[in-house]
Amino acid sequence: MGPSRAAVRSARRVFSTADYRQVLQQGNCARLEDAIAELRVDLRLGVSATREDVVAGAWRWLLKHRRDDAALRSLFLSRSERNPLTIQGNDFAFEMKAGGAVVDFACLAPGHEEGVEIKSQYDSASRVAFQIAQYRRVLPRVSIVGDATDWRRLRRLADEFGLGLLVLESHSAARHLVRVLEAPLHENNLDVSALVGLLRIGELSQVVADVTGRELVAGRTKLFGEAVALCRSSGLPTTYVMRAVLDQIARRRQLSARTVERRVPAPLRSIVATIDPREADLPVLRGWLDAEV
Numbered sequence: 528m529g530p531s532r533a534a535v536r537s538a539r540r541v542f543s544t545a546d547y548r549q550v551l552q553q554g555n556c557a558r559l560e561d562a563i564a565e566l567r568v569d570l571r572l573g574v575s576a577t578r579e580d581v582v583a584g585a586w587r588w589l590l591k592h593r594r595d596d597a598a599l600r601s602l603f604l605s606r607s608e609r610n611p612l613t614i615q616g617n618d619f620a621f622e623m624k625a626g627g628a629v630v631d632f633a634c635l636a637p638g639h640e641e642g643v644e645i646k647s648q649y650d651s652a653s654r655v656a657f658q659i660a661q662y663r664r665v666l667p668r669v670s671i672v673g674d675a676t677d678w679r680r681l682r683r684l685a686d687e688f689g690l691g692l693l694v695l696e697s698h699s700a701a702r703h704l705v706r707v708l709e710a711p712l713h714e715n716n717l718d719v720s721a722l723v724g725l726l727r728i729g730e731l732s733q734v735v736a737d738v739t740g741r742e743l744v745a746g747r748t749k750l751f752g753e754a755v756a757l758c759r760s761s762g763l764p765t766t767y768v769m770r771a772v773l774d775q776i777a778r779r780r781q782l783s784a785r786t787v788e789r790r791v792p793a794p795l796r797s798i799v800a801t802i803d804p805r806e807a808d809l810p811v812l813r814g815w816l817d818a819e820v
Contacts, residue, residue, distance in 0.1 A: 534590070538585040541566060544798050547797075551804045567820045574763070578794060579816035582694075585727050586794035590702075596645050600797030601696070602704050603632050603643070604784040611693060611706035613639035617780035621801040626721045628660035633666060635773045639689070641668040641710055648677040652684060659688050663722035665769070675705075680705070717765040722772045723755050732777045737771040738755035738763060781805050792816070 546559035562583045570584040600621065603612055618636040630642040642662040646652070655671075662669045664695050670691030673681045678694055685692040691710025695702060719741040726734060731754045732743050739761045756770045781803050790809050791799045799812070 535589070536591050537562075537566060539571060541582055541585050542794070542798065544801055546796065547798050547812070548802050551802060551808050554811055566819050572820075574819075577712065577817055578819050578820060581820060582794050582816070585794065586813075596647065597796075598630065600645070600794050600800075602702065604788055604796055604800060605703075606656060611704055612641070612643070614784045617777045618782050619774055619800075620780075621797060623776070624725055625664075625666065626664040626718070626724075628661035630657045630658075630662050630666070631663055635777050636771065640666050640769065640773060641670060642666040643693070644669065645797075646671050646677075646681060646684065647672045648674060652680075655684060657687060659690065660716075661721075662714035662720040663695070663713050665725060665772075667712050667714045667717060667766070667769070668709075669713075670706075670710045672704065678707075679705045699813060714764075714766055717769055719758050719765055719768050720755050720766050722765070723751060723758060725772055726754075734771045736760075737774075738768055758811060764775070779803075 541559065542563040543559065546556045549556040550559065560578075562764065563578050566585055567576050567581045570581065570588070572580055572584060604614060604619070612634055613635045613636050614634065618634065620633045620635060622631065623633045623642075624630075625633075625642065631645045634643070636639040642665075644648055644655075644658060644662070645649050646655075659669055668691060670693055671681055671684055672693040673695065675694040676698045679696065684690065685708055689711050690708070691706070692708040693704050695704050723731070723734070728747065728750060730751050735741060735743055735754050735757050736793055739757050741757055743750055743753055743757075761767075782800060784800075785794050787800045790806075791812075796802040797810075799809075
C-alpha cells in the first residue's frame with residue numbers, strides 16, 4: 528500500500544516555491560517554519576535537528592514513495608556525464624510559459640532547444656495533447672520524463688505524440704536520467720506570436736532589432752503586436768525568432784546551473800533555480816537552513 532494523501536501532503540508542504548522566495552527575501556517564513564516543526568515530529572527527528580535535516584528527511588521519504596518531482600528537477604541541472612540534457616551555463620528555465628501552458632523544464636542551448644514535461648505515475652494523461660501542442664509553439668523538441676517503473680505508460684505516450692523519452696533509474700543510492708528516445712524535431716510548429724509572448728516589454732526592442740534590424744515605434748500598449756508583425760514580415764525562418772527570444776530568456780538568469788548545484792542542497796535546487804535569486808542572497812537561505820527547528 529502506498530503512502531496516504533495526508534502523509535504526501537504533509538511532506539510536500541516544505542517544498543513550496545512561494546515560501547522559499549519569502550525566506551530569500553525576508554529571511555523567514557512562518558508558514559514554512561510551522562510545517563517544518565510539525566514534520567520534524569512526524570519524521571521522528573531529534574530536538575537538535577536543523578531545518579535542513581527536516582527538508583532532507585521529507586525529500587528522502589518522497590523519493591522512496593516516488594512522489595516528488597524535485598528528484599527529477601534537480602537531476603536536470605546535474606553536470607554529470609550521465610545527464611542526457613545539454614545545459615550550458617544559464618541556458619535553461621524552469622516553469623517557462625509556452626503558449627497557454629507551462630513547460631516544467633526547458634533547455635535553451637543553441638541546437639539543443641527542448642521542453643521537458645514531468646509525468647509521474649500519479650499524473651493524468653488527459654492534458655498531454657494540449658500541453659504538447661503548446662510546447663511546440665515555442666520549442667522544436669519535446670520530451671517526457673518519469674520513473675523507470677512507469678516505463679510502459681511513458682513509452683505509449685511518447686509513441687502516440689511523437690515525443691522524446693527520458694526515465695529516472697535508481698541503482699542503490701544513485702539516481703540518474705537515461706534517454707530512451709531522442710526528441711523528434713518539429714520546427715514547423717513554432718509560432719511567432721507565442722515566442723514573442725515569452726518576452727518582457729523591455730526585451731521586445733532587442734529581439735526585433737536582432738531579427739529584423741528595425742526599431743519599434745508603436746506606443747507601449749501596441750508594442751507586442753508591432754513586434755509580432757515585424758518578425759513575421761522579416762522573411763526569416765521562425766527558428767531565427769526562437770533563437771533571439773531564448774537568448775533573451777537565458778540572459779535574465781542570475782544563477783548558473785553550476786552555482787545552483789554547488790551551493791544549494793539537492794532537495795531545493797529546482798526551487799531555488801525557479802526563484803533565481805542573486806548569488807549574494809544564497810547565504811540567507813544557508814543561514815535559515817542551518818537553524819535548529
